[in-house]
Amino acid sequence: MALDRRPRASEGRILVLRLLPWLLLIGLIGALSYLRLLDLRLSPLRAQARTLLEQGIALTGSELADLSRSALVLGQMPAIGVAAASADTSAMASALLAHARASPRHAEISWIDENGQERVRTEHLDGVALLATSGTLRRPAQMPWLTHFADLLPAEARFSPLGREGGRHTLRAASPVYDAGGRLRGMVVIQHDLQAMMARLARLQQPALDPLRLYDSEGRAVSIAEPQPLAVRDPELWRVMQEQGRGRRELDAGMWHFQDFLPAEPGPGRLALQPWFFLAHVPRDSVEPLRLASAWQCLLACTAAFGLAVLLVRRQRRTEVERERLLADLQTNHRALAEAKAGADDALRRLRQLQDELVQAEKLASLGLLVAGVAHELNTPLGSARMTASTLVRRLGEAERELGAAALPAPVARLLERQRAGLDIVEHSLERASQVIRLFKQLAVDRGAVERRRFELDEVLQDVRRLLVPRLGSEAPPRPVPVSLHIASGAGLVLDSYPGPLGQVIENLIGNALMHAFDPPPPGLMQGSIRVLCRVDPADANDDGDGDRRDELEIEVIDDGCGIDPLVLPRIFDPFFTTRRGRGGTGIGLHLCHHFCTQVLGGRLLVETCPGEGSRFSVRIPLRAP
Ligand SMILES: Nc1ncnc2c1ncn2[C@@H]1O[C@H](COP(=O)(O)OP(=O)(O)OP(=O)(O)O)[C@@H](O)[C@H]1O
Ligand SMILES: [Mg+2]
Structure with missing residues (x-):
């Protein structure tokens, strides 16, 4: 078991290493696909947000254009100019009252003389345009917004910053009044009630979005009630809005599309106007399901792709292993073949050697048999010769003893002496020949x-x-x-x-x-x-x-x-x-x-x-x- 585990573990490691690049690639493609898919899914929401902003801007723009026009018309009305020049407050009152009746959303219309004193003012009470009593007319100190209109140019209509009076959002528009001689005779100031516009803004809806919000230049909510200004509630968003003017911000908590809005185009010599801001919010609840759906889709696709990669890699690895095995088999067979060839060569060499040895052995054996045969044949005559020689030596000795060596004549004694010497040589030679024959006979030993x-x-x-x-x-x-x-x-x-x-x-x-x-x-x-x-x-x-x-x-x-x-x-x-x-x-x-x-x-x-x-x-x- 322990032996089995090691190759399997290393095989597992190889597969993991091979799968790692796939995993990274699929992960990367998955992440990009998720972003792209989410982008596609969010684009209708973005389009809704843009539409909402455009609708809000169009609505507000037309409302303010009307207001501006009204101020200009009043400022340049000849009757008002004449009344102002002659300080005829009743003529002025009737001119302003006529206008107030025709424009119920102008909460107040005032004529303020060149000294900053309110001289005539119309008001609406329960939908009826009335003249304010002279005791309620304001002194300059009671009209802090006057500073915004201090340097009005001829034929100019100017807005004051957004205000809140009596629980209602108001906006003032002013236009200068000149007499026929071109002398400044004060200004006409319209205080416009924005509640109706706010109600219409609030009615602008897009299915997946919160209602449109309008903020003044200080970040205070105008179109809906918010406890804190945006600058306090979300300073980061407020900073981006101010920096970029127009754009979007997308976070986990939702998407914000914003666009700034200038109540009036800045003109030559005018004070720089602070922009208002429209904000369209796509809530988290609208974005989250899209995120989840995109994430799941990509996850499923990645899982399927990874599964496919696993199959591919495993198949490739199996092919590789099989190829390696075949290669190893081939090498083993090659080695076996080489060994077999070496063995065959060796056997052939030994066979040849044995053949040579056999030929040699046979040659030597037959030679040996020949020698042994000759030795055998020589053995008998050699034995007889040795026996005869030793008999002759013995008889010569006996004859010498019988005849008495001293009594023998000298020639006979010399002859016997020579014969004895000769017989000794014969006997010695025969003895040596016998030894050799004995040796030769061993060749016949089996x-x-x-x-x-x-x-x-x-x-x-x-x-x-x-x-x-x-x-x-x-x-x-x-x-x-x-x-x-x-x-x-x-x-x-x-x-x-x-x-x-x-x-x-x-x-x-x-x-x-x-x-x-x-x-x-x-x-x-x-x-x-x-x-x-x-x-x-x-x-x-x-x-x-x-x-x-x-x-x-x-x-x-x-x-x-x-x-x-x-x-x-x-x-x-x-x-x-x-x-x-x-x-x-x-x-x-x-x-x-x-x-x-x-x-x-x-x-x-x-x-x-x-x-x-x-x-x-x-x-x-x-x-x-x-
Ligand atoms: N160890 C050896 N070193 C050198 N030459 C050798 C050796 N052994 C054998 N020979 C040679 O082989 C020859 C044959 O040897 P072999 O034993 O058959 O005959 P031999 O020794 O000469 O005589 P004998 O019949 O007395 O043995 C020798 O004469 C010698 O020249
Ligand atoms: Mg020898």
Whole structure:
């Protein structure tokens, strides 16, 4: 389980990493889509707000235009001019009263003389236009708004700031009065009642919006009742309105569209007029459902898009994994193919080697059989000759004793002496010939002729060591360089084989190294060494491809002597080949070793050598002989 979890976790990490850019992209597109969608949904509300503002401005504009016109008409009316010039208050009163009756929303119309004294005033009481009594006429101090009309120009109508009198919103408009001689004779001031206009403003409606609001230049609500001025209630909005004049502000709490309004266009020499402001409010309740709907729509679309991305990425990843798997399979197959080819090449090489060895073995075996056959044939006559020679020697001795050596004539004694010497040479030569024949006969030794048993390798190695010690000891003939012998332990290695031939092979190989490897020694060598190493090759390491798999024992006899000349090497296993002919070599030793290894022990005898560096003879035999 623990093993499974790790690849799955890393697979999960890969998917997450691949999905991350998608997530960001979809998130970004989702956010932009949300804004665009919301914008589209809000645009009808914005249009409503603009319409409401335009309606309010149009309505107010026409009302103020009427008022301005009325003031101008009164200011320039000739009857009023004449009445003012003659200070005829009754003529003035009748002129103003006539106008007041025709304009019920002009709450008051006053004539104020050039000294700032109110001289005539009409009022409306219960819808009836009346003249104010002379006792109620105002002095300049009672008319603070007069300051706004101080510098009226000819043919100008000017508004005072919005005011509140008797709980009603009022606005004054004034126009100067001149007499026929062009002298200023005061002004006509109309106090206009805005309640009707406010009621009409309040009736302007758009389905999703609050009623339109009108603010004076101080931020006080005019069209509807608000406890605090806008400048106090929402200073930020008020600041933006004043700065921008016209625009919109959209917040979570709703949308505000505003536009400033100048009651009259500024003219040359006039005081700068403070603008009023119209404000259309789209309440949160109208905006919120649109926001929610847009958000949900975008969220759903993003979720669907992300789901699609997950499917795509997973599919792409699956394809990738499959491709990687196929690639890995391909590589594995490629490796297996390469290994199989190497194995086949190796098997072919070993086969060729075995073929060569077989040819060599067969050649040597037939040569050995020939030699053994000849030896066998020579054995009998040689035995007769040896017996005859020894009989002749014995009879010659008997004859000498019978005749008495001293009594023999000198020529006879010399003849007998020479014959004895001759017979000694014959006997000695026959003895040596017999030894060689005995050796040759060993070439006929087969598995039936030697003892087979289970034995420990060390047992054989101990015997070899015992036999060779005299040849290395102080009594041994002197050598060109001292030679050390190291034989590894074979303890624990048990064979079911032929201990006699195996011992003979190892002894021969060590004997050869002693005899040939260090005489002469390679240049510079002060101390020669001969090592015998043993190891077991398990069955699978020496599979020769023929299906016959056995544990194999390898015994190596290694010397660091002069090595074998490449010209000599191909012949060293041939019978009678020696480089020491006449100096104690018969050339049968390696041939015999080869014979024992291949024909008796069921193995092989291999040699590697390098001139000047030494030789390595390897005996490879099965632990269990065939
Ligand atoms: N370890 C060795 N180093 C160098 N030459 C070697 C070695 N072993 C064998 N030879 C060469 O191989 C030849 C053949 O060896 P082989 O044992 O058959 O004959 P031999 O030793 O000369 O005579 P013998 O019949 O007494 O053994 C030798 O004459 C020698 O030239
Ligand atoms: Mg030899």
